[in-house]
Amino acid sequence: ETGVTQSPTHLIKTRGQQVTLRCSSQSGHNTVSWYQQALGQGPQFIFQYYREEENGRGNFPPRFSGLQFPNYSSELNVNALELDDSALYLCASSFGLAGQETQYFGPGTRLLVL
Amino acid sequence: QKEVEQNSGPLSVPEGAIASLNCTYSDRVSQSFFWYRQYSGKSPELIMSIYSNGDKEDGRFTAQLNKASQYVSLLIRDSQPSDSATYLCAVSLPYGGATNKLIFGTGTLLAVQP
Numbered sequence: 001e002t003g004v005t006q007s008p009t010h011l012i013k014t015r016g017q018q019v020t021l022r023c024s025s026q027s028g029h030n031t032v033s034w035y036q037q038a039l040g041q042g043p044q045f046i047f048q049y050y051r052e053e054e055n056g057r058g059n060f061p062p063r064f065s066g067l068q069f070p071n072y073s074s075e076l077n078v079n080a081l082e083l084d085d086s087a088l089y090l091c092a093s094s095f096g097l098a099g100q101e102t103q104y105f106g107p108g109t110r111l112l113v114l
Numbered sequence: 115q116k117e118v119e120q121n122s123g124p125l126s127v128p129e130g131a132i133a134s135l136n137c138t139y140s141d142r143v144s145q146s147f148f149w150y151r152q153y154s155g156k157s158p159e160l161i162m163s164i165y166s167n168g169d170k171e172d173g174r175f176t177a178q179l180n181k182a183s184q185y186v187s188l189l190i191r192d193s194q195p196s197d198s199a200t201y202l203c204a205v206s207l208p209y210g211g212a213t214n215k216l217i218f219g220t221g222t223l224l225a226v227q228p
Contacts, residue, residue, distance in 0.1 A: 108157045
């Protein structure tokens with residue numbers, strides 16, 4: 001167990017809808033990164049939050065947005081859902097921004113878009 | 115060229131044998147390297163991290179790094195059926211200031227035969 005929690009565990013939505021996924025960091029961690037993992041692929045970096053500010057973003061459209069709260073928990077919001085958004089969404093927490101900081105993953109939220 | 119490349123497998127080894135998993139990366143700026151294990155339907159779990167050229171051992175696992183050849187490997191000694199999983203190679207890249215984002219390969223599926 002990494003101490004990183006995510007909710008919900010599973011979610012089914014239809015195209016065009018909006019979804020909010022939540023992540024609670026490991027105690028003492030101030031950095032949260034979000035990843036999307038499609039079936040048979042490795043996780044892809046969506047964005048990272050450090051001390052409530054977005055601190056880097058991957059090749060994802062603006063309809064993917066996020067927040068980090070003062071307690072370092074985080075949300076991932078996806079608007080106008082598309083079928084290709086169906087994936088496992090992972091959050092990972094770490095302390096600080098150094099490259100050597102290990103990122104610990106939560107159990108993930110599996111999203112299915114119909 | 116993909117940033118992180120792995121053979122997708124499956125790599126099949128008999129119980130008790132050594133499993134050798136390989137990974138190459140394209141960005142010479144990369145300084146930190148991680149191996150994650152992912153069981154089917156679960157999230158990635160950190161196995162090893164390595165930052166310097168050479169070998170790093172932890173129990174039955176040995177990570178090897180050769181920055182000149184841009185090559186990372188993971189050896190699993192005395193392989194057990196419980197080691198059967200997908201092994202993800204991840205490289206940490208600086209991304210806008212001090213941000214570290216993980217770039218993952220597609221993973222190698224390891225099957226340990228009893």
